[in-house]
Amino acid sequence: MAVNSIQDDVAGCFEYYADLAEGLDAKQKAPVSLPMESFKSYVLKEPIGVVALITPWNYPLLMATWKVAPALAAGCAAILKPSELASVTCLELAEVCREVGLPPGVLNILTGLGHEAGAPLASHPQVDKIAFTGSSATGSKIMTAAAQLVKPVSLELGGKSPIVVFEDVDLDKAAEWTIFGCFWTNGQICSATSRLIVHESIAAQFFEKLVQWTRNIKISDPLEEGCRLGPVVSGGQYEKILKFISTAKSEGATILCGGDRPEHLKKGFFLEPTIITDVTTSMQIWREEVFGPVLCVKTFSTEEEAIELANDTHYGLGAAVLSNDLERCERLTKAFQAGIVWINCSQPCFCQAPWGGNKRSGFGRELGEWGLDNYLSVKQVTQYISDEPWGWYKSPSKL
Numbered sequence: 001m002a003v004n005s006i007q008d009d010v011a012g013c014f015e016y017y018a019d020l021a022e023g024l025d026a027k028q029k030a031p032v033s034l035p036m037e038s039f040k041s042y043v044l045k046e047p048i049g050v051v052a053l054i055t056p057w058n059y060p061l062l063m064a065t066w067k068v069a070p071a072l073a074a075g076c077a078a079i080l081k082p083s084e085l086a087s088v089t090c091l092e093l094a095e096v097c098r099e100v101g102l103p104p105g106v107l108n109i110l111t112g113l114g115h116e117a118g119a120p121l122a123s124h125p126q127v128d129k130i131a132f133t134g135s136s137a138t139g140s141k142i143m144t145a146a147a148q149l150v151k152p153v154s155l156e157l158g159g160k161s162p163i164v165v166f167e168d169v170d171l172d173k174a175a176e177w178t179i180f181g182c183f184w185t186n187g188q189i190c191s192a193t194s195r196l197i198v199h200e201s202i203a204a205q206f207f208e209k210l211v212q213w214t215r216n217i218k219i220s221d222p223l224e225e226g227c228r229l230g231p232v233v234s235g236g237q238y239e240k241i242l243k244f245i246s247t248a249k250s251e252g253a254t255i256l257c258g259g260d261r262p263e264h265l266k267k268g269f270f271l272e273p274t275i276i277t278d279v280t281t282s283m284q285i286w287r288e289e290v291f292g293p294v295l296c297v298k299t300f301s302t303e304e305e306a307i308e309l310a311n312d313t314h315y316g317l318g319a320a321v322l323s324n325d326l327e328r329c330e331r332l333t334k335a336f337q338a339g340i341v342w343i344n345c346s347q348p349c350f351c352q353a354p355w356g357g358n359k360r361s362g363f364g365r366e367l368g369e370w371g372l373d374n375y376l377s378v379k380q381v382t383q384y385i386s387d388e389p390w391g392w393y394k395s396p397s398k399l
Contacts, residue, residue, distance in 0.1 A: 010065045013351045013367075020372050021073035027381075038386035044379040047075035048152070049128030051375055052121035054142070055090070056134045057083035057233055058188045064090050066355075066366045067131050068107065074375035079127070081110045081118050085233060114138065122146050131374060132156070133190075135289075136315075136360045154364025154374050156190070156356055158289040159317030162310035163193035163346055164300075164332065166323035167201045173344075174322045175209040178295070181320060181346030183217065183273045186232050187293040190361075191318040193346045194290060197309045200299040207277070207297075211257045214273050219262050231269040232292060238269035241292035245274060248285040248296070254278040258293070281312055289315070303328065307335045316358030320346040339365070 027042040053067040060082055071078045082090040087109075094109045110117050118138075122130055122145035132142050133156040146153045163181055165174050181193035198206055222230035232238050245259050258274030273293040279286050285296045300306040310319055310332075319336040321329050322344055329343045339357040342348065349355060354365040364374060384390070 006059070006062055009062055009351070013062075013065045014069045016351045017069040017073035017372065020070075020369065021075075024074070024376075038384060038388075038390075039382055040385055041380065041382040044381060045074075045376045046379055048375050048377045049076060050126060051076045051078050051129040051131060052124075052127045053078055053080045054118050054121065054130065054132045054134065055080065055082050057085035058185065058190075060086035061089035061093060063133055064093060066351075066371065067133075068093065070371040071131075071375045072102075072107065074372055076129075076375045077106050077108075079108045079110055079121060081112075081121060084111065084113050087111045118142075119145065122151075123148065125149060127151070129153070129375065131364075133366075136362075139362060154356075154366075155362035156364070156366055157317075157360060157362035158291075158315060159190045159192070159357060159361050160195060160287065160289050160313045160315045161191055161193045161318035161320070161338065162195045162197050162313075162336075163320040163322065164306045164310055165196065165198040165202075165206065166306075166321075166325070166328065167199040168324045169202075169322050171202070171206055171209050175206065175213045177320070177322060177344070177346050178210060179213050179217070179273070181342075182295040183214070183229065183293045184347060186229055186271070187273075188233060188237075188291055189347070190289075190291075191340065191347060192291075193318065193320050193342075194295055195286065195310075195313075196295055196297045197300055197306050198297065199306075200301050203299045207256060207275075210275055210295075214257055214275060217273055219265065219270055219272065229270075229273065229293065232271060233269070235269055237291065238271065241271060241290060241294065244285055244288075244290045244292070244294060245276070248276050248279070248283060251283050251285075252278060252280075253283060253285060253296070256297075281309070287313065303331070307332060311335075311337045314360045317361035318342065318346075318357070 024045055029042055051071050055063040064080055080090055090109055094107055097107050121127055122142045130142055130146050130153045132139055136157040139155040139157045143153050163178055217228045218226050219229045220227045254277045256275040256277050258272035260272055262270050262272050276296045279296045279298055298309055316338045318340040319338040320342040321332045323329050333341045351367050353368050354370045355367045356365040
């Protein structure tokens, strides 16, 4: 499977929004039927103003681009606050923008800890809009601060996305998409399909495939040829993931494979990709976002049960269904309570298509035309075009 480079995705995103920006100066006819010929009405889309863009440590350059590109295309001045764990690429992005002639002050990089740099942006009266990607807990705090000034926000938050596997799939293809959907980038992605819901008739055979594929993943220094998984981002995240695994074991779940440091790697925050079975829907591992290479598993017997399990979450970012029955896939597409649905795949993303979720996964959409709308204010303009007086009352001079 070919995966585009981050550089290609970043460049493509800027090119896409550059094209969209060319149409923003045009007046748009208002979608109303005016009852009088004395008026004409149109709509202007204008920059919303100064926008604060707060981005996470995973995919630091790409996540910044998803916000910076449409904000600049809309004509906004932007303050980008990257994660304190991954700021360097964002500083480089600003340098590239300077080199190509972006005027001073249009794109500003504010580094620092969240409570020192991010929080003041959310409550600052001269910031007109906040766009945030990160945890649901932090998103809630940002929304609370912005609400004091009735400031618009868009939030792309966490997820606990399901992947539903039916009995009619090719097991090898399904196994690859399942482990890719959860273990790609060590599961450090908000849309990771980390809840596997598999038909009971193929469960045992599918588990064997998953373990075989998982144990074949090369975990190493990321600069080593053939590396598929490097270390997780930090010591704090490493300990957090291990605690999730330990809690699942104490609650009665079974570690099917993984769950510890790889034997050949004695240093660094390396973790084996982990599959956990015998999970109940009340367990922490089923309900909370791990943000690590941990897949939890449940089986189902009917389509209705699969849908219920898939939607049994506070989150609603992504969902995937694997089946050769495309009518069934369409039914689940409509039934999933999620902003993104994948059919017979997991995780593909295109800058032309909307990205975002429902429930505690946030609101608003990144990417596509929807991403540009995040940074635009819509103004209605209505003009009286008749040469005749309006005639609401007679002029005193004519009485």
